[in-house]
Amino acid sequence: MSEDRRLDVLRAIVEDYVVTREPVGSKVLVERHNLGVSPATIRNDMASLEDEGYIVQPHPSAGRVPTDKGYRLFVDRLAEVKPLSGPEKRAIGQFLDGAVDLDDVVDRAVRLLAQLTQQVAVVQYPSLRTAALRHVELVVLDERRLLVVIITDSGRVEQRTLSFEEGVGLDVVAELRARLNAATVGLRLAQIKLRLAEMPEQFRPEDRPVVQAVAGAVAETLDEEGEERIVVAGAANLARRGADGAAMLTPVLEALEEQVVLLRLLSEMAEDQADIAVRIGHETQYEPLAGVSIISSGYGGETAVARIGALGPTRMDYPATIASVRAVARYLSRILAG
Numbered sequence: 001m002s003e004d005r006r007l008d009v010l011r012a013i014v015e016d017y018v019v020t021r022e023p024v025g026s027k028v029l030v031e032r033h034n035l036g037v038s039p040a041t042i043r044n045d046m047a048s049l050e051d052e053g054y055i056v057q058p059h060p061s062a063g064r065v066p067t068d069k070g071y072r073l074f075v076d077r078l079a080e081v082k083p084l085s086g087p088e089k090r091a092i093g094q095f096l097d098g099a100v101d102l103d104d105v106v107d108r109a110v111r112l113l114a115q116l117t118q119q120v121a122v123v124q125y126p127s128l129r130t131a132a133l134r135h136v137e138l139v140v141l142d143e144r145r146l147l148v149v150i151i152t153d154s155g156r157v158e159q160r161t162l163s164f165e166e167g168v169g170l171d172v173v174a175e176l177r178a179r180l181n182a183a184t185v186g187l188r189l190a191q192i193k194l195r196l197a198e199m200p201e202q203f204r205p206e207d208r209p210v211v212q213a214v215a216g217a218v219a220e221t222l223d224e225e226g227e228e229r230i231v232v233a234g235a236a237n238l239a240r241r242g243a244d245g246a247a248m249l250t251p252v253l254e255a256l257e258e259q260v261v262l263l264r265l266l267s268e269m270a271e272d273q274a275d276i277a278v279r280i281g282h283e284t285q286y287e288p289l290a291g292v293s294i295i296s297s298g299y300g301g302e303t304a305v306a307r308i309g310a311l312g313p314t315r316m317d318y319p320a321t322i323a324s325v326r327a328v329a330r331y332l333s334r335i336l337a338g
Contacts, residue, residue: 002045005035005037005041005045006048006049007077008035009029009035009042009045009049010049010054010073010074011074011077012024012029012033012035013055013065013066013070014066014070014071014074016028016029017315018315018317023057023058023062024063024065026039026043026046026063027039046064049064049070053067053069054066054067054069054073055070066314066315068280068281068282068283068314071280071293071314071318072278072280072283075280075318078318078319078322081323082320082323083323084323084324088327089327092331095108095112096108096109096112096328096331096332096335099335101157102156105332105336106125106126106231109123109328109332110123110231110232110233110234110308111234113234113308113325113328114233114234114310116324117234117310117312117320117321118234118240118312119311119316119321120232120233120235120252120310120311120312121232121234121309121310122231122232122262122308122309122310122311123306123307123308124228124229124230124263124266124306125231125306126300126306126336132152132153132185132187132188133153133185133188133192134151134152134153134185135151135181135185136177136180136184137151138173138176138177138180138214140168141161143167143168144163144164144165144166144168145161145164146162146164146168146173146210147161147162148162150222153300153305153336160218160221162213162214162217164209164210164213169207172203173210175203176199176210179199180215180218184196184218189222192218192219192222193219196215196216196218196219199211199215200212200215228263229259230262230263232256235252235253235256238312251288251289251292252292252311255288255289261289265279265284266296269296270298270304270307275297275326276295276296276297278293278294278318278322279293279294280293280314281293281314291313291314292311292313292314293312293313293318294311295309295321295322296308296310296325297325297326297329298329299330299332300332300333300336301333301337308325308329
């Protein structure tokens with residue numbers, strides 16, 4: 001019972017600090033929250049929380065503020081996440097459903113999440129390294145030119161035009177199209193490249209130059225488009241968050257520019273095997289982001305092809321941010337599933 005009460009006190013401190021940005025004292029807790037115990041008991045609970053490292057007194061005679069450890073306990077013990085309202089859900093659906101292609105979907109998603117959370121939003125672009133092949137189409141443009149179209153399960157479409165000195169037979173194109181799709185659809189990059197290398201041997205010697213050219217074009221496209229990258233929106237939100245936002249502005253912008261740090265973090269968060277992953281302050285293991293929390297979720301189906309998330313001060317509204325990240329990720333998955 002005492003532990004549950006201390007959790008209630010911690011929850012009240014976190015919620016008040018997020019709203020007011022001011023250290024929280026026992027008197028304020030008594031006035032604002034119906035905790036059902038005396039002020040003396042609350043002071044004892046706060047002392048216990050401080051001894052255990054969940055809250056800290058920033059300076060003498062001040063109230064307490066949560067530590068990274070305190071935020072972590074708060075997030076881990078969240079009984080419920082603030083649900084989005086009906087109008088918010090409809091607005092997300094209408095905004096994302098209007099996208100015309102994958103680039104537009106990603107751009108809309110990152111801008112929408114930044115607006116919903118008032119944080120910095122990041123979307124990891126679906127990489128061909130993590131996506132599976134949905135279809136390879138071969139289109140005969142004329143007797144010496146062939147268009148190779150590569151479509152992945154993440155919605156990416158890549159094209160290459162090949163030219164040949166001699167004419168390309170329609171029967172060879174049809175057979176190659178069928179064999180390519182039978183051998184590679186549903187596979188990921190490493191597996192596909194092995195199948196492509198074996199493809200020429202399945203054709204007559206006189207047809208192999210065409211097969212090698214097409215297989216080479218597919219392999220090169222997968223290599224070139226396989227690099228991971230991040231799309232960002234809402235960096236200006238940091239400047240609007242007062243002192244804590246200003247303090248994290250420079251390190252966050254540097255991390256966003258380098259992208260390597262964020263890609264590493266998102267990859268590590270993907271290993272959590274959780275619907276929502278949260279890194280708080282020093283948990284990022286990157287000192288310049290010690291004052292930052294990152295909330296992310298995978299998107300793209302049962303096997304996520306990438307992640308979407310929000311970055312903000314450790315003093316953030318975790319329930320609302322988690323709800324927004326989860327909702328946008330689910331809509332992204334639905335759209336990519338077609």
